[in-house]
Amino acid sequence: xxxxxxxxxxxxxxxxxxxxxxxxxxxxxxxxxxxxxxxxxxxxxxxxxxxxxxxxxxxxxxxxxxxxxxxxxxxxxxxxxxxxxxxxxxxxxxxxxxxxxxxxxxxxxxxxxxxxxxxxxxxxxxxxxxxxxxxxxxxxxxxxxxxxxxxxxxxxxxxxxxxxxxxxxxxxxxxxxxxxxxxxxxxxxxxxxxxxxxxxxxxxxxxxxxxxxxxxxxxxxxxxxxxxxxxxxxxxxxxxxxxxxxxxxxxxxxxxxxxxxxxxxxxxxxxxxxxxxxxxxxxxxxxxxxxxxxxxxxxxxxxxxxxxxxxxxxxxxxxxxxxxxxxxxxxxxxxxxxxxxxxxxxxxxxxxxxxxxxxxxxxxxxxxxxxxxxxxxxxxxxxxxxxxxxxxxxxxxxxxxxxxxxxxxxxxxxxxxxxxxxxxxxxxx
Numbered sequence: 001x002x003x004x005x006x007x008x009x010x011x012x013x014x015x016x017x018x019x020x021x022x023x024x025x026x027x028x029x030x031x032x033x034x035x036x037x038x039x040x041x042x043x044x045x046x047x048x049x050x051x052x053x054x055x056x057x058x059x060x061x062x063x064x065x066x067x068x069x070x071x072x073x074x075x076x077x078x079x080x081x082x083x084x085x086x087x088x089x090x091x092x093x094x095x096x097x098x099x100x101x102x103x104x105x106x107x108x109x110x111x112x113x114x115x116x117x118x119x120x121x122x123x124x125x126x127x128x129x130x131x132x133x134x135x136x137x138x139x140x141x142x143x144x145x146x147x148x149x150x151x152x153x154x155x156x157x158x159x160x161x162x163x164x165x166x167x168x169x170x171x172x173x174x175x176x177x178x179x180x181x182x183x184x185x186x187x188x189x190x191x192x193x194x195x196x197x198x199x200x201x202x203x204x205x206x207x208x209x210x211x212x213x214x215x216x217x218x219x220x221x222x223x224x225x226x227x228x229x230x231x232x233x234x235x236x237x238x239x240x241x242x243x244x245x246x247x248x249x250x251x252x253x254x255x256x257x258x259x260x261x262x263x264x265x266x267x268x269x270x271x272x273x274x275x276x277x278x279x280x281x282x283x284x285x286x287x288x289x290x291x292x293x294x295x296x297x298x299x300x301x302x303x304x305x306x307x308x309x310x311x312x313x314x315x316x317x318x319x320x321x322x323x324x325x326x327x328x329x330x331x332x333x334x335x336x337x338x339x340x341x342x343x344x345x346x347x348x349x350x351x352x353x354x355x356x357x358x359x360x361x362x363x364x365x366x367x368x369x370x371x372x373x374x375x376x377x378x379x380x381x382x383x384x385x386x387x388x389x390x391x392x393x394x395x396x397x398x399x400x401x402x403x404x405x406x407x408x409x410x411x412x413x414x415x416x417x418x419x420x421x422x423x424x425x426x427x428x429x
Contacts, residue, residue, distance in 0.1 A: 002041075002051060012039050012051040034365070036372050043070035046393055046400060048377065057404055059371075059378035059391055063205065064237045067264035067393050068312065075267040078308040079301055088299035092290075097303035104310050105274060108246055111255050114282040116275045117298030121236045121262030122150025124273035125199070127292055128258045129154045131277055132197035132230045134284040135257075142189050142198045142229075144180040146383045148206035149199060149234050158199055160206070160383055180204060181213045186220055190227040197230040197258070198223075202248035205237040208364075208387030209348045209355030217254040224257075230281065233259035236273075237353070240264040241313050241322055241394050244351035251350060257281050267309050270302035313394075322394050325401060326351050329392065332405045340412050343419070354390040355381065358419075364388040366418035367411070374411040376404060 002009045009015050016039065019028040031038065038056075042049040046069045048058045061067060068075065082097070089095050102115040109115075118124040129141055143149065143158035150156060156164050157175045164170040176195075178185040189195065198220055203209050224231045233256035238248030240261065245251045249259060258281050262273035277285075284291055312318060326349070333347045333356065346357030358364055364380030367388045371378055381387040392401065 012037070015039050015051065035369050038372070038377070045069040045072075046396055054375075056372070056375055056377040057400060057407070058393075059376060059404065060389070061391050061393055062268070063263050064240070064242060064391065065263040065266060066268040067240055067242065068267060068309070068395050069393055070268060072267060072269075072395075074312065075269045075305050075308055078304045079269050082301040082304035086300040086304075088296050088301070091293060091295055091297065095298070095300060095303075097300040098298040101298070101303040101307050104307055105276065108310060108314070109259075109276050110250075111278065112259075112276040113279045114277040114285065116277060116282070116285075116292075117303075118262075118273040118275065118294050119271045119296045119299070120150075121260060121273045122152035122155040123294060123297070124260045124262055124275045125149045125155035125158070125232075125234065126152055127275040128199070128232045128260050129158075129197065130292060131258055131275070131281045131284060132232060135281050136196045136228065136230060138194055138196035138229075140174055140176060140195045142176050142178060142186070142195055144200065144204060144207075145177045146180070146207040147177070147199075147201060147204055148383070149201070162383075180207070180210060181216055183216065183219050183223070187223050187227075190223050190229055193227050195227065195229040197232050199232040199234060201234040201236070202238040202243070202252065203350060203353055205353075205389070206381060206383050208357075208381035208384035209350075209353055209389065210384075211348050211350060212252060217249070217252040221254045221256070230257040232256060235259050236262045238350075240309070241319065242351055242353050242391075244319075244322055244326060246313065248350075248353075265306050265309055266302065267305045269305045270299065271296075272299070272302040272306050273297075274306075318394055321396075322351055324398065325392055325394075325396060328398070328401055329354060329390075329405075336409065336412075343412055343415055348387070352392050352394060354392070356388040356390050358386050358388065358415075360419045360422065361386055362422060363415070363419060366422060367415050370411040370414035370418060371408065373414060374407050376407050376411070 039051045040048050041051045046058050048056050105115040146160050148159045157171045176189050178189050221231045233249045235248055243251040249256050259276050266272040336344050345359045348355035362385040364385050364387045368380050378388055378390050381389055
């Protein structure tokens with residue numbers, strides 16, 4: 001019997017059956033059919049444990065949500081401190097917690113003046129798009145093919161058609177997509193001078209972390225300025241020191257007009273997201289501060305957690321650890337490519353934003369399973385299944401990093417076995 005106080009289950013199998021019946025049949029059946037029967041129970045640091053006790057090193061970290069690991073003690077302490085005095089608060093009034101966090105964010109976000117809070121990244125993206133439309137008095141938005149910015153009304157329209165068409169949310173009259181790293185296509189789309197904003201993940205995550213060409217981000221910003229559009233940076237997976245700088249856009253020398261942070265700023269403890277705005281792009285709040293209302297945006301316990309996240313990220317030893325992990329994994333994977341180049345063919349990396357590229361067209365899927373069987377959880381890119389999203393957290397120890405590489409090497413023969421049994425790219429086509 002698995003007893004959690006307010007609920008009990010007799011077995012993991014019961015959880016899976018009831019998950020199919022009552023929660024999400026598609027997701028649950030997908031993982032079951034893929035041979036990954038994970039039901040996460042205990043978790044601590046960068047380790048997660050299946051209900052049956054299987055230990056896994058977490059390199060998925062839910063898109064950067066667990067950048068500091070699971071149940072980080074400092075973040076848990078911050079939340080407990082907040083709950084001694086605060087609840088989510090009332091969004092209509094000034095708040096000591098929201099004001100303190102907004103001021104802290106402005107200090108670490110050069111060129112920005114306002115922090116607008118939301119409970120999740122999709123709503124924060126919606127606020128970014130609304131702000132761009134208000135500022136430019138234009139409606140149209142450009143994003144990249146196979147981009148991803150969330151699942152709400154406006155954010156889903158910017159992403160891959162897989163996520164928009166199923167809900168009849170594709171809007172070709174308002175949302176245009178162009179290939180990533182194609183400046184010619186970007187300029188053609190902007191040249192009509194009717195675009196409110198270009199929205200870009202600094203490094204597109206769901207697309208498998210393809211790296212921007214040299215100068216690409218800066219050139220897109222220059223094109224935006226040329227044609228009167230705004231540049232929105234989606235920093236949900238690339239912010240918070242993951243590229244080696246506090247914000248990914250700083251790593252590429254570009255100054256956005258608006259940017260969004262989510263997932264990691266919650267610490268994995270309390271849902272949180274923020275849209276950073278300038279005086280210009282946040283001017284709608286002067287006209288009507290209630291034009292966008294978010295009842296639980298900036299919930300006060302979450303502000304305490306986010307403040308602690310920012311404090312930890314500014315410690316010199318954390319930046320030094322990111323530099324160490326960057327070098328260590330780069331060296332390790334280039335060595336793996338040399339020794340096992342029939343399986344692993346490429347590395348996409350900026351800091352601890354890492355995509356491992358496989359020769360097989362679904363190599364990332366098979367690698368996920370092989371690593372799962374060998375004590376590591378990393379997820380493939382859903383929009384480029386050749387790529388494994390490999391995301392160490394910024395506080396990962398050298399000992400755990402070494403264990404990850406050792407387990408990856410041990411899993412390579414199993415990867416070969418799974419790939420050999422899978423359809424070839426030609427037959428799959």
